[in-house]
Amino acid sequence: MQIISERDVAIVGGGVVGCAVARRLTLEGASTVLLEKATDILDGASKGNSAILHTGFDAPPGTLEWQCVQAGHREYLEIHESLGLPVLRTGAMVAAWSKEEEERLAEVLAKGRSNGVDDLRLLGRDQILEMEPHLSPSVRAAIHIPREYVIDPWSAPLAYLLQSLENGGEVLCDAEVTAGEFDGSHWLLQTGRGTVRCRYVINCAGLYGDLVDKAVLGDADFTILPRKGQFVVFDKAAASLINSIILPVPSRRTKGIVLFPTIFGNMMVGPTAEDQESRDDASVERATLDMLAEKGKAMLPDLKNIPVTATYAGIRPATEASPYRIRNEPDRHWITLGGIRSTGLTAALGLAWHAHALLREQGASFTPLENPVVPRVPNLAEHLPRDFSRPGFGEIVCHCEMVTSREITAALTGKLPARSLAALKRRTRVTMGRCQGFYCSARLAELTRAKFATPLGVGEIND
Amino acid sequence: MTDSSSKTACTVAIIGSGPAGVGAALALHKAGIDDVVILERDQEAGGVPRHCGHPPFGLREYHRILAGPSYAARNIQAITEAGIRLLTGHTVTRLGKGGSLDLVTSQGARTIAAQRVLLATGTRETPRAARFVSGGRPLGILNTGALQAMIYLKGMIPFRSPLVVGTELVSFSALWTCKKAGIRPVVMIDEEKKTGVSRLVAMSHRYMGVPMLLGVEIINIQGRDRVESVTIRDGNGAIREFACDGVLFTGRFVPEASLARLGDLCLDPATGCPAVDSEGRCSDPAYFAAGNLVHAPVRVAGQCYRSGVQAGLAIARDLGGRVHEKDCPIPPDRRKRT
């Protein structure tokens, strides 16, 4: 049996939670390895979300989720500049469109304030329309939440993991964890790449969290009940129509359908909340997309003249109960951060602190790094300077998203090279614009020849 | 205009070096307007015909039948011979009021103040997403434009046995492209109950051994990494699954009008094309538009060239030049078209 990696802590799963945990533990002085089953990180729930940095105004009060969301929001704002991560300071409005919804706003306000979000404000129709003149005048009232922001959902976890890697952490992709043995002090984990030896394991396998617990510990104390959310992305021309995130008055089940700007300069409507069996099937359905587009137009009538750029779906790792499912096994040096349903992009940095605290309780002790390296990720946000604004970029490859050949080359190399089109899209935005690859697929196939596990070309013409 | 400084002026800037942009540039040249520049975002000039590796192109312009790439090369040669400035790798990113253009180049950003601007940015096909087609998003889903560019420009094959969506002229042209590359489509489908072409053209799928199903809708696209199958439902609700390794979305042309849209030019809400008057002038009088950017849903290259010529002449007249029909570099089109 060959051991391919030997570390203090193994982190199972490279979703946003695993990446944040890898960063925190590395900074606290642990030697870490992150094990990801796919060819790239972010292959589960973290692949498709709304990218909102939540304040926690509507989180269940007093819960770990509430704490982690607030801690995550705070830390993101502290570190984003140094890592090169963007924030779009949009603010949000919980908008009431009916009398009943209007009546529930008082509740929303009270809950928010008791959650420690003290800058909430009730807005009347005139105030709303003054701030958002394109919003449908059928809006009745809203709660304004100034610190709900929009971020880059892929660059953030990438930056977290890169910071771990730059400071001695390791990542292994194509390394699905399938089994493990604990001898009282060390784990031997079986992965798709070989055996990994470590003292502690943090299970951050998201949509597969329960299955990893079962495979390695023998049982799971929760079951993932995948909940899909579909989105419609509108053309960048829509971005000028709205500044804020427009949230619905929350129901018990989900945050509901939201209208919001993206960091990339688009406008989105979604997500739905659909229970399903599959943990991977993120397919979209026409009738649902039609419904979403109609909802968007009802809130923002000028959307009717704006073309659709993209459609996609994400899957939440929901479980039979709403709280995060944390399993702490001190005797087996194991922690599961499970069921991080719908706030994990924000809460990940907070969850990472929580994992660190639990590890210390389990007896682990590390010495924090004194001068950690702080890597910067390339900016993909529309409102900040992109690569094309720096001369010498080679050529523009993707014209819709203005992606340069220099950016693509960089993303195909380095500590965590893109090895699939999906990975390259997340790192550069290539083919994610209005033409969806009509103009650039051929050049991209050429530039990525022999770089991807699943190549864009299946063969060459030999004449 | 010196090409290195970041702020420059010119008489006419033409955005796009496809047939329309070329036709306009040559017409302006003949009409004595010297200070014309063509701005092209690609590294190679010539527009869509560059990757249409099939005839017939160039019948009216060059009185012979050419394949797309030779036709594009001829067009660019004519530009070079006329001494018209052509700047590739120049992406126009914003249309300002009165003809001021923002550009991005690898040498740096620049602005050009043009007295008149011609938009000749062409048309493209509607991608899968904007059609709200159900299913997953594995690799192997593309438009004809991407297929042609892969095959004719890069010699690469994106799939071996795709399902083809659409029955427009371009869809049948895509079947030929597939055949040439040894790709065997499994079936051709359309949501419409009728094809978008003449009976004669529609027959051609039979010669290529590709079955055609009309009035059917895609209800799922399956596959983890690459497309593995597509499920369709016909008008009677019957469901069928086709094993395939790609989905080719053809046609449903949409104008490449995002510059105009973001630049506050009025668009025709029905077509999404910039709204133009009989001279080809947009809502901001410094701007004109020609070619497939304004010919919804789509026209052939020769017609786009001609529409460029007419826009070039209109711009020349607008600038006070004396312009006659004989200045037109190609004979007037006598055939009536709809």
Ligand SMILES: Cc1cc2nc3c(=O)[nH]c(=O)nc-3n(C[C@H](O)[C@H](O)[C@H](O)COP(=O)(O)OP(=O)(O)OC[C@H]3O[C@@H](n4cnc5c(N)ncnc54)[C@H](O)[C@@H]3O)c2cc1C
């Ligand atoms: C539609 C939608 C909208 C959302 N909107 C927001 C929002 O606006 N703001 C916000 O803060 N949050 C939002 N979220 C929530 C957020 O996306 C999730 O909470 C978060 O992505 C969960 O991350 P994770 O790391 O726990 O799981 P995942 O992202 O699922 O990561 C788990 C990783 O583990 C890997 N893995 C699985 N099994 C194994 C194994 N056996 N061995 C090795 N690796 C394995 C997977 O491949 C995957 O990469 C939204 C979620 C959805 C779906």
Ligand SMILES: Cc1cc2nc3c(=O)[nH]c(=O)nc-3n(C[C@H](O)[C@H](O)[C@H](O)COP(=O)(O)OP(=O)(O)OC[C@H]3O[C@@H](n4cnc5c(N)ncnc54)[C@H](O)[C@@H]3O)c2cc1C
């Ligand atoms: C897939 C496909 C297949 C076709 N097949 C045929 C065929 O077989 N026969 C036929 O006759 N016609 C065909 N056509 C129609 C085609 O549109 C016309 O032949 C013709 O190319 C249109 O000419 P144009 O000048 O209007 O635009 P295009 O040829 O499309 O040229 C537009 C040019 O503008 C450039 N451009 C766009 N935006 C910018 C910007 N912001 N800055 C700088 N430059 C920019 C583009 O790079 C491009 O070079 C096809 C079209 C498509 C999409």
